[in-house]
Amino acid sequence: MRLITWNINSLRLRLPLLQRLVSEQSPDIICLQETKVPDPLFPAEALRDLGFPHMFFCGMKGYNGVAILSRHTVTPLEAMPDWCGKSDTRHAGVTINTTTGPVILHDFYVPAGGDIADPAVNEKFAHKLEFIEEVTSWFRANPPQRSIIVGDLNIAPLEHDVWSHKQLATVVSHTSPEIERLRAWQDTGFVDAMRLIVPEPEKLYTWWSYRNRDWKRSNRGRRLDHIWLTHDLAPTLRTMSVLRDVRDWESPSDHVPVVFDLDLDPT
DNA sequence: ATGGTGGACCCTCCA
Numbered sequence: 001m002r003l004i005t006w007n008i009n010s011l012r013l014r015l016p017l018l019q020r021l022v023s024e025q026s027p028d029i030i031c032l033q034e035t036k037v038p039d040p041l042f043p044a045e046a047l048r049d050l051g052f053p054h055m056f057f058c059g060m061k062g063y064n065g066v067a068i069l070s071r072h073t074v075t076p077l078e079a080m081p082d083w084c085g086k087s088d089t090r091h092a093g094v095t096i097n098t099t100t101g102p103v104i105l106h107d108f109y110v111p112a113g114g115d116i117a118d119p120a121v122n123e124k125f126a127h128k129l130e131f132i133e134e135v136t137s138w139f140r141a142n143p144p145q146r147s148i149i150v151g152d153l154n155i156a157p158l159e160h161d162v163w164s165h166k167q168l169a170t171v172v173s174h175t176s177p178e179i180e181r182l183r184a185w186q187d188t189g190f191v192d193a194m195r196l197i198v199p200e201p202e203k204l205y206t207w208w209s210y211r212n213r214d215w216k217r218s219n220r221g222r223r224l225d226h227i228w229l230t231h232d233l234a235p236t237l238r239t240m241s242v243l244r245d246v247r248d249w250e251s252p253s254d255h256v257p258v259v260f261d262l263d264l265d266p267t
Numbered sequence: 268a269t270g271g272t273g274g275a276c277c278c279t280c281c282a
Contacts, residue, residue: 009282010274034282036275062275063282112282124281154282210272210282254273254282 001098001264002027005107005150005225007207007255011035011067015046017249022050025243025259028071028266029096031107033152033255035065042067058089066092066107066151072266073097077104083134084127099265101146103233108135108151113172125172128154132181139188148262149190149228152255155182160201161223173222190228193260197240206242207255215247225258236263 004027008014011032022030030052037043037059047055052069056076059065066089068074077093090109095102111131114124157179159165168174186192198204205221212218229237240260247256 013274034274062280114281210274212271251273 001262003029004257004259005031006257007033007152009034009253030069031150032067033109035059060089064089068092097267104147106149110154112154117172117175136185144189144230147230153226156222160203163220191234193227193229210254
């Protein structure tokens with residue numbers, strides 16, 4: 001089973017890029033973040049034509065939005081919390097049927113957190129911390145098995161997940177309070193699948209800012225996008241690849257897709 | 268120390 005996670009930064013604007021990605025990678029399931037499309041305007045027909053008849057999405061006007069596209073039947077998770085009571089379309093979850101039993105897939109878009117790394121003066125940073133705390137509490141109360149978390153978690157936790165550990169230590173996405181909370185969330189039962197394939201100290205980035213003339217030359221990246229597997233699924237991980245080339249496609253997202261293969265057969 | 272770019276949209280917010 002091949003999956004892709006990608007912060008597409010506007011689904012409607014980048015449909016042609018998604019089309020190219022699908023033709024080159026042939027994924028079974030795609031998890032998108034920052035679709036920036038309200039549900040009534042979701043381009044369902046175009047995605048069906050791309051080969052994904054099963055889709056689960058929630059979006060809003062202008063911001064956020066997540067979507068799970070699948071070639072195979074998926075069942076939306078029932079009764080998930082409304083994180084922080086904001087109804088701001090940052091999470092989608094489905095069950096995938098496989099020959100060895102059901103697998104749960106979560107697609108998250110964690111709040112970016114604004115510019116100032118102080119929850120007392122920056123409510124966006126406070127929201128980011130609170131969001132992760134709530135999600136962590138939920139997973140503690142509902143211990144995950146045969147589960148996958150993917151998405152833009154907007155935190156680069158490891159030293160070599162950023163271009164400069166020192167220079168980013170006070171920059172939102174790489175500060176201690178965020179990293180500690182991300183760790184606590186992961187410790188509810190998950191392993192960092194990307195780092196199983198590319199261990200530290202190798203640099204690993206999935207995002208390069210638009211505010212850089214030559215992103216490739218300066219290479220000031222961060223690993224903001226993640227793939228986590230519960231321990232029981234970790235042995236099924238076969239491959240993982242950050243599709244860095246997509247950052248140079250026509251009118252790209254600032255995030256690139258991450259593709260991975262699990263030794264599972266969807267039904 | 269600063270400002271740099273890009274998407275959505277009601278012109279300013281968000282990343």
